[in-house]
Amino acid sequence: MHTNDQLKSLSTQVRRDILRMVCAAKSGHPGGSMSSTDILTVLYADVMKHDPAAWTRDGKGQDMFVLSAGHLTPVYYSELARAGYFPVSELATFRQFGARLQGHPSVRKDLPGVFQASGSLGQGLSAAAGMALGKKLDGDENFVFCLCGDGESEEGQIWEAGMFAVHHGLDNLIAMTDWNGQQIDGPVSAVAGEGDLSEKWQAWGWRVIIADGHDFDSIRSAFELARSGKGSGKPAMILFQSDMGHGVDFMAGTHKWHGTVPKPEQLEDALRQLGETPLGDF
Amino acid sequence: MKKYIDTGKKDTRSGFGAGLLEAGRRDSRVVALTADLKGSLKMGDFAAEFPERFIQCGIAEANMVGAAAGLAITGKIPFIGSFAEFVTGRVYDQLRQEVSYGKTNVKIASSHAGITLGEDGATHQTMEDIALMRALPEMVVLVPCDYNQTMQATLAAAAYDGPVYLRFGRPSVPNFTDPNEPFVIGKAYILNEGADVTLLAAGHTVWEALQAAEALEAEGIRAEVINVATVKPLDEKTLLESAAKTGAVVVAEEHNMAGGIGEAVAGLFARTSPTPVEFVNGGDRFGQSGTPAALMQAYGLDAAHIAAAAKKVLERKK
Structure with missing residues (x-):
């Protein structure tokens, strides 16, 4: 287990990776990547049972993860690289022609750590549910994790998956929502009137846990609580309250950085704000 | 010309049901999913013999496609069954991302295809599904002609490593091909x-x-x-x-x-x-x-x- 200081340092490094990646690619999605950074840092550093060196796509004997909100590749690839799935230097190839680090996750480039393609929203939770059911059929006691966006949860298929996971008793499925309240066109409340996700997931029959997506103690205990539901017959949904663009003052709390790339001087400013780890390349 | 004898009219979907059962007996990785059409897809015998490998998804085809992809990733061989329209056009993007682009070993069992679905009318009669499935990169598209061949094609689909679209129909039609001739994918x-x-x-x-x-x-x-x-x-x-x-x-x-x-x-x-x-x-x-x-x-x-x-x-x- 890592200390909070260690996690903070890791997260800061990941946020720096995110900004460098999208600036190098001149495209990509920094806002949601930075709201979910602390969650995924804890997940990959301390929660998931996984062995990057022995990774295989069938995930046998390991925990598995699906990024349903597939546009969050900057944070995803950084977490995978920092966890040892591939060289950190490869982050510089993000979105480049021929790269394994496709704009949205691909299984066609043999990138270790990626179990399923995603990007067209609302589909990853179904795949994660299928993986969880596969593990049940195989007697594999490990978990399947899945990260969704709150904007993404406007997709009807998310709720189809919600019904399916309860009906089939998938208590080895731990879903997370990066509940940052923002989507491309504006605040979620203004765009779609999604309402209270907590009430909705409870009504669907899930074990619902609400946590602070930027507080490492809160994140850690949310995962512990979620894992403790094994045997309950119910899947768990952790709603992580978070801020889009968290960690950089001019990017925080607005939808405007969903898919916008900082200008060079803004990158410099942002990296200075994230200066708790040494400067330098990836 | 060579004579072909109709050995008794049968529906091709029952050929699928028989093939699915046999595929399930041959390989324990075979699982079957449906969106509330177990009876129509003739999955009943498989479900009775392998209840733990039969996965009812309810009327939620999009999730069924994703769940099948997830099962395939863990090593299963899932057949997803519904009416042709609802397992192609309705879920085209899911098939594209989760199955085709996602390279998952999912078999799409597409019943009641074409005009011969009959009385239900145009909402259920897809005449476009082959076009959609042909368009997906690397998708194998099989259209067997009778009960016997549909059964054999189902076995071939199960044995093939990769996504397969298997199209068959609702009505009883002549059954005339050799029941023991193995189906060879890619052969006319x-x-x-x-x-x-x-x-x-x-x-x-x-x-x-x-x-x-x-x-x-x-x-x-x-x-x-x-x-x-x-x-x-x-x-x-x-x-x-x-x-x-x-x-x-x-x-x-x-x-x-x-x-x-x-x-x-x-x-x-x-x-x-x-x-x-x-x-x-x-x-x-x-x-x-x-x-x-x-x-x-x-x-x-x-x-x-x-x-x-x-x-x-x-x-x-x-």
């Missing part, structure tokens, strides 16, 4: 040899093409009948050899023109050896309620229309 089956005109067909139109060939024979026209049971990848060699021999081709399918087998074949000939082709298909329109036989006749898909198309293409050959 020459059912009758002839030198004057080539009749290409798949699914329910194969029997119609055989009837058309008999009628043509009575008029002295020797038709070669080929069952294009694998629509993608096409058995190019067999098709080109036949076209080189006859110099005239008819393509008969229970599907619309756009993106169908006819256009696939025409593309092949245009690239290699231009050959006159006549098309027997639904054209560019929707179906409607009616009995399967009435609809096949009204939409121009029966033996009489195939024979007429053969004469027309023979005129063009001259």
